[in-house]
Amino acid sequence: MPVGFNADEMKRLDEVVEKRRRVKQGELLFNSGDTFTSLYAIRTGFFKTCVTSEDGREQVTGFQMAGEIIGMDGIVSDHHNCNAIALEDAEVCVMPFATIEDLSRELPVLQRHVHKIMSREIVRENSVMMLLGNMRAEERLAAFLLNLVQRLHARGLSQSELVLRMTREEIGSYLGLKLETVSRAFSKFSEDGIIEVKQRYVKIIAPDALKKIFNPQTYF
Amino acid sequence: MPVGFNADEMKRLDEVVEKRRRVKQGELLFNSGDTFTSLYAIRTGFFKTCVTSEDGREQVTGFQMAGEIIGMDGIVSDHHNCNAIALEDAEVCVMPFATIEDLSRELPVLQRHVHKIMSREIVRENSVMMLLGNMRAEERLAAFLLNLVQRLHARGLSQSELVLRMTREEIGSYLGLKLETVSRAFSKFSEDGIIEVKQRYVKIIAPDALKKIFNPQTYF
DNA sequence: ATTATCTTTTGATGTGTATCAAAGTACTTT
DNA sequence: AAAGTACTTTGATACACATCAAAAGATAAT
Numbered sequence: 001m002p003v004g005f006n007a008d009e010m011k012r013l014d015e016v017v018e019k020r021r022r023v024k025q026g027e028l029l030f031n032s033g034d035t036f037t038s039l040y041a042i043r044t045g046f047f048k049t050c051v052t053s054e055d056g057r058e059q060v061t062g063f064q065m066a067g068e069i070i071g072m073d074g075i076v077s078d079h080h081n082c083n084a085i086a087l088e089d090a091e092v093c094v095m096p097f098a099t100i101e102d103l104s105r106e107l108p109v110l111q112r113h114v115h116k117i118m119s120r121e122i123v124r125e126n127s128v129m130m131l132l133g134n135m136r137a138e139e140r141l142a143a144f145l146l147n148l149v150q151r152l153h154a155r156g157l158s159q160s161e162l163v164l165r166m167t168r169e170e171i172g173s174y175l176g177l178k179l180e181t182v183s184r185a186f187s188k189f190s191e192d193g194i195i196e197v198k199q200r201y202v203k204i205i206a207p208d209a210l211k212k213i214f215n216p217q218t219y220f
Numbered sequence: 221m222p223v224g225f226n227a228d229e230m231k232r233l234d235e236v237v238e239k240r241r242r243v244k245q246g247e248l249l250f251n252s253g254d255t256f257t258s259l260y261a262i263r264t265g266f267f268k269t270c271v272t273s274e275d276g277r278e279q280v281t282g283f284q285m286a287g288e289i290i291g292m293d294g295i296v297s298d299h300h301n302c303n304a305i306a307l308e309d310a311e312v313c314v315m316p317f318a319t320i321e322d323l324s325r326e327l328p329v330l331q332r333h334v335h336k337i338m339s340r341e342i343v344r345e346n347s348v349m350m351l352l353g354n355m356r357a358e359e360r361l362a363a364f365l366l367n368l369v370q371r372l373h374a375r376g377l378s379q380s381e382l383v384l385r386m387t388r389e390e391i392g393s394y395l396g397l398k399l400e401t402v403s404r405a406f407s408k409f410s411e412d413g414i415i416e417v418k419q420r421y422v423k424i425i426a427p428d429a430l431k432k433i434f435n436p437q438t439y440f
Numbered sequence: 441a442t443t444a445t446c447t448t449t450t451g452a453t454g455t456g457t458a459t460c461a462a463a464g465t466a467c468t469t470t
Numbered sequence: 471a472a473a474g475t476a477c478t479t480t481g482a483t484a485c486a487c488a489t490c491a492a493a494a495g496a497t498a499a500t
Contacts, residue, residue, distance in 0.1 A: 051346050051347065051349075051350055053350060053354065053435065054435050055435055057350070057354045058354075059346075059349055059350040059353045059354055061346045061349050072338075072339055072342055073339065073342055073343050073346065074339070075335050075336055075338075075339035076336045076337075076339035076340040076342075076343055077343075081343045081346065082346060101328065101331055101332065101335070104325075104331075105324075105325045105326075105328065105331065106325075108321065108325065111321055111324075111325065112321065114335075115295050115321070115334075115338070116295055116296045117296075118292075118295075118335070118338040118339070118342065119292055119293060119294070119295035119296035119338070120296040121342050122292055122293055122296075122338065122341050122342060122345065123293050123296055123297075123301045125342065125345035125346070125348075125349065126271050126279075126281045126293065126301065126302060126345070127271065128345075128349055129271075129279055129281050129345065129348055129349065129352065130271055130273060130277070130279040132349065132352035132353055132396055133279045133352055133393065133394075133395075133396035134273065134277045134278075134279055134396070173353065174353075175353075176352055176353035176354070215273065215274050215275055
């Protein structure tokens with residue numbers, strides 16, 4: 001759990017963690033339709049969440065990494081509304097939502113924290129809607145890469161190098177593109193000297209060029 | 221505010237409403253960047269929310285009607301992250317978020333309600349992502365119309381007739397389409413005898429046909 | 441090590457939607 | 471009532487991305 005709590009509060013916060021759970025690569029943390037009981041704080045590993053339409057189309061709705069919270073989709077109906085799948089071996093803290101609610105009635109700082117996490121997710125999805133509704137393929141991929149390295153950097157990792165945990169198809173699903181289009185955009189960036197790609201490994205050589213693609217106007 | 225509260229709780233809930241505010245058609249309830257203080261419960265009228273990219277592209281992120289809550293985008297950063305614009309003369313209840321938080325520490329039923337509203341918004345945005353990422357123009361419009369009448373019907377209005385409060389361009393922005401494409405999809409539905417359209421007035425003649433377009437698989 | 445499977449890349453072609461353009465319709469203002 | 475403004479419809483054309491196809495490269499299984 002994050003900063004902003006004092007020592008005493010931290011102690012109380014331990015109460016919300018019922019247990020830890022390991023999830024192997026490819027395994028489900030929860031499935032759409034499962035009864036909702038808990039939120040999950042990712043300790044290690046990497047997840048994707050996705051929704052599936054009745055006719056089988058899959059939409060990746062997000063990629064989550066250490067320190068992030070998943071499961072909030074389940075609160076409204078007491079059933080999960082998406083699947084959460086580990087893209088690498090992972091460990092999560094299981095936090096029963098009833099406990100979170102009980103404790104956040106006593107700890108305003110926790111209450112505020114829960115509200116912010118949910119609001120952050122709403123805002124994130126707003127910007128994905130902007131991506132999907134208004135941006136072209138290369139803009140989407142540029143935004144995606146910038147967002148990923150920014151989050152990795154916030155966790156002490158490089159801001160220029162990363163190893164993708166997901167396939168081109170999963171990136172495409174998230175960005176509303178086909179895997180071939182994602183691959184072509186990677187190749188284009190590589191040809192233009194903006195990034196270096198070797199399979200899942202990506203090195204960002206010219207972050208400003210990526211930002212310029214994502215948001216052309218800023219640079220004129 | 222909604223059901224699920226007893227008389228005593230209802231009385232307490234009045235405390236969260238600081239005042240009412242009228243918003244005329246075309247006016248802003250709040251603007252991206254405004255300091256966040258309150259959530260708004262729509263009493264009457266119809267709103268759109270939208271985000272704007274730095275280079276001026278606009279994405280409508282939702283349409284909200286009586287009984288729905290807007291403003292949750294502001295919680296995470298204490299500043300609003302989208303614009304809320306009245307599409308017809310409206311009245312809202314201003315509910316200072318600090319008061320909501322105070323009271324929801326005392327009333328578990330209110331606490332739960334707030335969580336559900338935010339979770340519902342997350343789930344709604346998930347399904348918009350599915351629309352934008354996977355569906356074709358006519359599927360998007362079919363889903364949009366079905367969702368609108370369903371919500372209107374839940375408010376005691378007709379489940380087959382509606383008057384759109386937004387332009388083709390605003391529908392298009394929400395659905396990731398250009399206004400001409402929206403117009404053509406309306407015309408197509410009309411030619412096929414699925415709906416009757418006259419400008420903003422829409423009558424749904426064959427709801428099953430719309431559902432079939434939205435989700436072809438279900439009918440085989 | 442060898443085979444099988446999965447993932448990625450690249451090319452050729454097709455298509456759904458965007459763009460450009462213009463006319464028609466409704467609404468607002470004076 | 472007339473003129474101006476905003477919105478909608480429809481047609482012609484363009485283009486970005488999808489689709490189809492095949493090969494190359496990685497990863498996993500035996």
